[in-house]
Amino acid sequence: DAGVTQSPTHLIKTRGQHVTLRCSPISGHKSVSWYQQVLGQGPQFIFQYYEKEERGRGNFPDRFSARQFPNYSSELNVNALLLGDSALYLCASTLKWGSLGTDTQYFGPGTRLTVL
Amino acid sequence: GDSVTQMEGPVTLSEEAFLTINCTYTATGYPSLFWYVQYPGEGLQLLLKATKADDKGSNKGFEATYRKETTSFHLEKGSVQVSDSAVYFCALSDQTDSWGKFQFGAGTQVVVTP
Numbered sequence: 001d002a003g004v005t006q007s008p009t010h011l012i013k014t015r016g017q018h019v020t021l022r023c024s025p026i027s028g029h030k031s032v033s034w035y036q037q038v039l040g041q042g043p044q045f046i047f048q049y050y051e052k053e054e055r056g057r058g059n060f061p062d063r064f065s066a067r068q069f070p071n072y073s074s075e076l077n078v079n080a081l082l083l084g085d086s087a088l089y090l091c092a093s094t095l096k097w098g099s100l101g102t103d104t105q106y107f108g109p110g111t112r113l114t115v116l
Numbered sequence: 117g118d119s120v121t122q123m124e125g126p127v128t129l130s131e132e133a134f135l136t137i138n139c140t141y142t143a144t145g146y147p148s149l150f151w152y153v154q155y156p157g158e159g160l161q162l163l164l165k166a167t168k169a170d171d172k173g174s175n176k177g178f179e180a181t182y183r184k185e186t187t188s189f190h191l192e193k194g195s196v197q198v199s200d201s202a203v204y205f206c207a208l209s210d211q212t213d214s215w216g217k218f219q220f221g222a223g224t225q226v227v228v229t230p
Contacts, residue, residue: 004159033217033218035218035220040222040223041222042207042220042221042222042223043160043205043218043220044220045217045218045219048217056217090160092160092218104150104162104165105162105209105218107152107159107160107161109158109159110158110159
């Protein structure tokens with residue numbers, strides 16, 4: 001079975017631009033989470049979606065938004081890009097949400113965003 | 117809030133040496149604990165997990181035991197190989213908080229030399 005896929009692999013943008021990152025979860029997984037990983041640091045939680053609804057949001061500005069589609073794929077949008085948005089953006093999927101015994105998150109390879 | 121603290125790297129070892137990476141956590145509820153590994157240029161791969169106190173997770177020769185009394189989840193491997201060179205992340209997910217929100221440590225880089 002295919003794992004979590006993300007596109008594009010790499011992206012270069014300039015300050016003030018907008019970017020859309022895409023993620024397809026593992027087949028059968030209904031929950032998608034997004035993380036930002038700045039070089040040399042651990043991933044920071046941005047959003048989680050389950051059944052097309054936002055279930056969690058991290059401490060990120062409103063320039064960051066996301067959505068989940070009926071096929072459970074997801075998009076992360078970032079407006080008015082800043083230099084500090086340069087990072088590896090990771091998508092993770094889980095089979096279920098809200099169950100006793102937290103489900104494992106499976107990560108995609110990430111999208112490397114560079115803002116110039 | 118919840119947090120994870122890992123020992124700083126890089127940790128440099130010779131092949132066949134014993135590896136320990138310390139991880140301690142702070143959580144208000146009953147977290148599940150995880151170790152993920154990240155190879156250069158790649159995403160995170162689950163290495164092992166434990167969902168309750170005294171559980172031991174193991175995989176590929178790596179082990180970690182969930183110690184509630186010391187709020188720790190230290191990663192160990194008895195004999196490392198060059199292929200174990202990577203960055204290791206300790207993480208928790210608190211069942212009483214947001215289910216999908218994983219809290220990660222800063223990561224520990226491990227370098228194994230022949």
